[in-house]
Amino acid sequence: MPKLLFLTGSLRAESSSRAVTRALIEALGDRATCETADIAALPHYNDDIKNDAAVAALRDAIGAADGVVFVTPEYNYSVPGVLKNAIDWASRPAFDSVFKYKRCFIVTVSGGATGGVRAQSHLKYVLAGMMALPHPGKEILVPFAGKKVENGVFRDDDIMAFAGAQMDEFLASLG
Numbered sequence: 001m002p003k004l005l006f007l008t009g010s011l012r013a014e015s016s017s018r019a020v021t022r023a024l025i026e027a028l029g030d031r032a033t034c035e036t037a038d039i040a041a042l043p044h045y046n047d048d049i050k051n052d053a054a055v056a057a058l059r060d061a062i063g064a065a066d067g068v069v070f071v072t073p074e075y076n077y078s079v080p081g082v083l084k085n086a087i088d089w090a091s092r093p094a095f096d097s098v099f100k101y102k103r104c105f106i107v108t109v110s111g112g113a114t115g116g117v118r119a120q121s122h123l124k125y126v127l128a129g130m131m132a133l134p135h136p137g138k139e140i141l142v143p144f145a146g147k148k149v150e151n152g153v154f155r156d157d158d159i160m161a162f163a164g165a166q167m168d169e170f171l172a173s174l175g
């Protein structure tokens, strides 16, 4: 069974990205083993920090995953700093990190109409810099996400069906 690691780009408890993450994991059921990374525990990137337990745990989890699934909001037309910080930690050693040739899948989330499409393309560019492999499928954007979460549960049948089909392709491609 493929192992997926979910990296969510929002730390807040009521986050719609976190709600989407939970919905995707629930929809996957027993077709994948899913874990979520705790990026809140990471220090700010500083190359002087050695042997940090949270950094080691993140790198190990990415290394062990068959695929990394990013579910992230767009902040100021790009990815949130907390997510970029996590990516930066995992990106060392340069061009030979746990992200090298790692299969990745991206879902972006937005409170507005654009669904985080700019963060989507920024993230692909960042992943290319680490020789990671973003899934070359249709882009999954979740617009107006805040309106689709009730009691922590994300509901949008159309988006879940669309995302589910793309995730099935992603799972199949992991072999």
Ligand SMILES: Cc1cc2nc3c(=O)[nH]c(=O)nc-3n(C[C@H](O)[C@H](O)[C@H](O)COP(=O)(O)O)c2cc1C
Pocket: 010, 011, 012, 014, 015, 016, 017, 018, 073, 074, 075, 076, 077, 078, 109, 110, 111, 112, 113, 114, 115, 116, 145, 146
């Ligand atoms: C610092 C900041 C910057 C934001 N910039 C954007 C943006 O560029 N584009 C956009 O669609 N939404 C932007 N938003 C709104 C987010 O899409 C919205 O707050 C979303 O719900 C955040 O995701 P979350 O619910 O997972 O925390 C921004 C929000 C914050 C806090």
